[in-house]
Amino acid sequence: MGTFLASRVMTDIFGGLATGAVVALIALSLVIIWQSTHVLNFAQGAMGMFATFVGMNLVFHGLNYWLCLVLSVVTGMVLGGVTERVLIRPLYGKPEINPIVVMIGFLGVIEAVIASIWTTNITMLPSPFSQIYYQSAGHTILVSPFIFYEVAVVAAVVIAIALLFRRTNLGLQMRAAALAPEVSRLLGVRVGRLLTLGWILSTGVGTLAAVVVSTGQVLAPTNMDGIFVSAFIAAAVGGLESPLGAIVAGLAIGLTEQFILDFWSTSIAPLSGVIVLVIGLSLRPQGLFTKHVSRRV
Amino acid sequence: MSRVRIRRAATLASASALTLGMLSAGLAVSAGAASTPGVTAHTVTIGATVPLSGIAAGYAEVSAATAAVFDYVNAHGGVNGRRIIYLRKDDCYNINALGCTAGVGNTPTLTQTQTLVTQDHVFAEVGSLGTAAQDSVIGYLNQNKVPDLFVSSGSSDWNRAQYPLLFGYQTSYQAEGKILARWILGHKKGAVVGVIGQGDDFGANGLAGLLAGGLSIASKDQLTYSPLDGVTGNFSDITQALTTLKGDNATVVVLDSIPPLTSYIMAAANKMSYSPQWVVSSVGSDPSSVNNPLLANAITLDPYPAANNRTNPWNIWLRKIITKDKNSRAWFPNFYSGAFKGQLDGNMVYGASEGVAFVEALHSLGKNVTRAGIVKAMMTTHFATPSLTPLSYSRTNHQGLQGGAIARIVPNSDPTQPPHFAALLGNAEYTTGDYSNSPIIVSKQKITPIPGYLK
């Protein structure tokens, strides 16, 4: 019994980390946009799904999975850049509810557009890695090659982004543009372009997450809704400003959800985000990893 | 300031006057002669809310087959000189998502039913489909005294005293569960049995039937999925349920699911290399609707003669009706192209049977068509339909069919392709009255002859 419980807990930890990794990735993409433009992109999940539909649908026409993945991510990046230029740029300096409402409207439009272009049959996007769980000595451990793929993608992206921001001049300029746009402009930094770049980067990451989520799953316009909510909560609990906070909180939500799923109830699982949010924000209302609160009056 | 106030007051006064005027006008408008709604000298208008798009769009064939029967009857002079006008309104299985093109809000079934009743003035609803969908409007139909006949669902909800105008059609989920349980007990003795049911009355009634049939299912193996899974694309509860059942070494799994979910569940199980003996409710086992090779060898219940039986007179008659209909190609695309070309399927037989039954009830009324009359006819008519078990209603039983024959889905000769039909394994069985206490009876019903006026 003890070993059974131990293997069940281990299984949950693996599964939770896999879910959490994707949540963390979306949370990270939200933080990137928040840092650069102080907009909370409610359409992030849907935009990623749109790009996924554009690229990954070609799998069904015989194209290679990896080529489609690249196509999806590029589509996501273009969509992000255009969105920032057309929808977000005119709203800088307006009340904060305005961009929120606009992005919510955009969310509705994208989901409707996806549903109207692609027939919404239940079609499963094939996975390049087996989703069959490993067996060991007659016991099933709920880890599959696919889960390793999921975690590896997320880890690679997180490391790449960390390197970009910490080690490159472009990253330095992006940070500066987000932290102090006016000063940056005075130093010759092309802030407008960098904000667009922030969106491009963010939707690229978001699309990658959407592709990973949809792989081996039914491709549906609403695939990302639940994950987006979790990711949003992760970003908020992490303090919205902190990439590290978003990642940690994302993993925490994944684990919480997995354990609730296993030990409590499948239907309660969507509540795990709320639970983490309430606990996290009660402990530190300004976010777990935020050093100081700056409030615009 | 004060002048503004006076003017406002004047506005309000004139508004009140207008109010009274409109009130009296409104009362004058609604005067008219009393007659039976939907019935004229040469027509009877009936309607149904059915999924034509969205998650359960595969069932569109059911009401199309019903309509084809009416078209045939109309072409041959109608019923006692009256043509049947059949209005099929798309309600997307009452779930306005996933490809739903009905264009109606959050309560599609209610909105479409209101349209049928208040705008189209239907005489009755015939063959409206879906448990949850009909549940949401039976109160409305009852309130407005509209008969709701041959509901395409096997829920026990249609058999309630407070709804005297409501009659179910499909094999009762409970009776079906009970008969399936008997097969499992007879053929898979001692096996751990799990069940994955749709999280509404369909799943609940099905489970109740299995348990009434004497099957013991551990409570942790009684699992449900949300019918919204197909809408949200989030199938985590199904994955979780399969993981549990696999962990418990369940070798028999009963599915109370609609066809797309049957297909999904089987695919998901296959992905985790889990292959129990599937036992699938007739709701979700039609090979052409499931369209998945994994369905092969599943056990199901078939209330009708096997669809591939080309000698059964009803099947011959039905083939004629289907192919002769002017809308045939639009309504039955599977009959004209794809893997199931030229084949009758369960949906067609089902829908046509409802059409036949309504024509028989209407026929028995003669010239005098009233709502009270049709309700009475429902309980007195001896229906002759393709079904393997008797269809009969009484004052206390509005359930509809109560059985069928156990059938096995025959694998396709190419195992990578979906199976095409089910083979009946024996005689039809059915229960009568209260499913939980009444025994299972083996049907002696021979093929009922097709009434002369339908030929």
Added chain:
Amino acid sequence: MVRSLSQRYPTSFRLVASVVLCALALAVTFVLTPLDDSKLAGGAAMSIVILGLSWLIGWSGQVSLGNAGFMAIGAYTTAIWANHHTTSPIIWSLFLSTVLGGVSGLVLALPATRLRGPYLAGMTLAFSFAVAPLAIDSRSLTGGSGGLFINFLNAPSWFANLFSGSDALVKANAQWPADVAIVVAAVAFFFMANLFRSRTGRALRLVRDNEVAAELVGVNLQRTRTLAFVISAAYAGLGGSMMTLLSGSVTPQTYGLTLSILLLTLMVLGGIGTLSGAVIGGLIYSYSDNIVSVVNKVTGVNPTSTFGANLKGIVFGVLLILTMMLAPRGLVGLGSYLRRLVRR
């Protein structure tokens, strides 16, 4: 116009105005077809919810995506109560739903009102996302994913006797719920009109516009925000209750994120923070299918194609974006703009 009335005149005037406008709306239901009556009823119920949201966003500057969740609380309260007390007058259902909506608002407000802007939006988003699964899970109470069903509102005999002819029953059964919904909405609007004028209303505006100044004049920020949130939730509860009474059922999928987004859209289209904006929002809800079919006709899009079916989402999403970018005060703002243009 209604807002200017509410600001300039005393309570008694607002009472008269509410009664007259309500009577006018009731009169209209007599001439409408039964189908239009049903649509109008839904719009009246929805306008209550929109008004509550409009108050929260327009007057306190807090964004909530959780009002669909509070509607669900009201909707389920009504269904559960009605199933256990089949003969109790609907006023009890309405009252209980309003109170429970408010109480659940209070529970959520405790952590939520400490949060600002995007945090609050996210918290309420999470709430609205969790309601459906919770309702599905609490099967014994909520009927699971199948939901709960209650009796449809029956027209009392004195009302039914007003009508005659073959259509009388259908007309009476369609109009009675509409009239009930209109009266309930009128009461809700009357209270809100007074609330706009009240001390709380003014305090709320101040908090929205300048927290520091509000604190200086002795406004308790936390309490004022919480109160605004609770009132908004109570209105959602009332609207949800009305929705259940009108549709005779409650199902979990009705009250998801999509509805929250729809509420926000209707409120923005009508005009944030105004009574007339909420009325317009409600009317848009009633006739949204007609609006879309007009768009269908104009563009020639086949309504039963997949694109036609999703046209509604696209049309309303685009309208929401355009309104927010070009005319953030909605149709009400556009109206007063046009009036000023005419006067000039």
Added chain:
Amino acid sequence: MIRVENLSVSYGAVTALRDVTFEAPTGKITTVIGANGAGKTTLLRTISGLVKPRQGSIRLGEFDLVGTATEDIARRGVAHVPEGRGVIEELTVEENLRLGALASKVDLAEGIARQFTQFPALESRRRNYAATLSGGERQMLAMARALIARPSVLLLDEPSLGLAPQVTADMMRTISELCTSEDLTVILVEQNAKSALRIAHDAVVLHIGRVAAFGTAGEVAADESLRRYYLGLVT
């Protein structure tokens, strides 16, 4: 050389600058002095393109800066040390410096080394976050960051604000030295007219958006009425 001609700026109905005309020659310090709200900061922000003027021109050599984007003005060699210094606290000293150099063609390593020679106090703190610096150090960092791109024009907005008198004096001396050694056009906005006039060559006195006086620093410093009415300096 910067030539400002007939420059007018308004914020809505409020006019911040009216018909401002003056010239800041190369290799010299031109100080802009005046009371609070005289428009000094607005003038610098307009030169940098952060504020769009209603009319007038700002010539850098032959080129009119009006209508050019801030980042392009910076890339043309106009360095602006804003009010409050504008060091980015969340970045390290070295990152702040790197940021200053990125938009120009100067060699990064060499540029940083040069600034560390100029401001030796910064070198030991190169890996510290700017948030940890003292006021004087922050001013040094802001100057170094502005100079690293080898600008031709240096706009300084109240560099002495909040600094101790000794630190201010050092700062002013450094500015003076840099102006000559780098052949800079310096426009120095100061509240502290006294110390500004001491190092400046020319002076512009702003009063409610207008040029009240324009002359050499010596002339302005000597004009008793200017001192009394506009500068609040009492001998």
